[in-house]
Amino acid sequence: MANQILVLTVLAMTCTLVIAFEPSPLQDFCVADTTSSVPRVNGLPCLDSKLAQADHFFFGGLHLAGNTSNPLGVKITSVNVAQIPGLNTLGISLARIDYAPWGVTPPHTHPRATEILTVLEGRVAVGFVTSNPDNKLISKVLNKGDVFVFPVGLVHYQQNVGNGTAVSLSSLSSQNPGVITIANSVFGANPSISDDVLSKAFQVDKSIISNLQAKF
Numbered sequence: 263m264a265n266q267i268l269v270l271t272v273l274a275m276t277c278t279l280v281i282a283f284e285p286s287p288l289q290d291f292c293v294a295d296t297t298s299s300v301p302r303v304n305g306l307p308c309l310d311s312k313l314a315q316a317d318h319f320f321f322g323g324l325h326l327a328g329n330t331s332n333p334l335g336v337k338i339t340s341v342n343v344a345q346i347p348g349l350n351t352l353g354i355s356l357a358r359i360d361y362a363p364w365g366v367t368p369p370h371t372h373p374r375a376t377e378i379l380t381v382l383e384g385r386v387a388v389g390f391v392t393s394n395p396d397n398k399l400i401s402k403v404l405n406k407g408d409v410f411v412f413p414v415g416l417v418h419y420q421q422n423v424g425n426g427t428a429v430s431l432s433s434l435s436s437q438n439p440g441v442i443t444i445a446n447s448v449f450g451a452n453p454s455i456s457d458d459v460l461s462k463a464f465q466v467d468k469s470i471i472s473n474l475q476a477k478f
């Protein structure tokens with residue numbers, strides 16, 4: 263009997279399946295302040311819950327088309343914790359994307375969110391690239407009513423591949439998904455990443471790097 267209990271105890275201790283995920287950070291980084299007495303928060307401090315009102319959980323106007331008169335031909339209207347304070351700590355947000363004909367959302371990633379996109383109007387080509395070493399492009403052309411998922415952190419893009427305007431609505435699994443646009447990060451960093459680093463990284467002449475840096 264004692265042996266059986268011992269065996270069961272050892273089994274219970276060694277056969278526990280752990281399915282875990284790190285808590286999602288809600289800011290790019292958090293330099294520790296070891297002297298502060300302020301409680302640690304991930305996100306924004308909380309309003310006294312007695313003061314909460316409907317407007318803290320509300321955003322109006324997402325039916326309005328964004329102005330796509332810009333070089334990319336795309337306008338993103340974000341609805342995250344910056345627009346709806348009630349989203350703080352809830353791990354969810356929205357974005358409306360308006361596309362001019364052939365407009366492009368350039369390759370970018372959301373460091374803190376998976377995105378699920380629904381096409382409301384038009385025809386939109388989408389894709390994401392898996393991480394190293396495969397770098398496999400997973401892409402598809404979507405029509406009205408089609409839904410596509412961009413897994414957290416992976417580089418992805420969208421393009422209106424129709425002659426009319428297009429509209430999509432994305433849900434994102436963070437109150438503050440963050441956006442890293444690859445070209446802006448790499449060629450538009452301030453101060454600049456050294457052209458020696460970039461010319462080696464991209465295996466091109468430094469003049470091509472300066473040309474690209476000038477555009478961002």
Ligand SMILES: *[C@@H]1O[C@H](CO)[C@@H](O)[C@H](O)[C@H]1NC(C)=O
Nearest residue numbers: 327328329330331332333337
């Ligand atoms: C759209 O944006 C362009 C460029 O900023 C501007 O010239 C134009 O007036 C805007 N259109 C509307 C309807 O706001």
Ligand SMILES: *[C@@H]1O[C@H](CO)[C@@H](O)[C@H](O)[C@H]1NC(C)=O
Nearest residue numbers: 363384385422423424425426
């Ligand atoms: C866009 O318009 C061009 C020229 O009229 C036509 O050839 C093409 O098939 C159209 N493309 C789509 C996706 O409707």
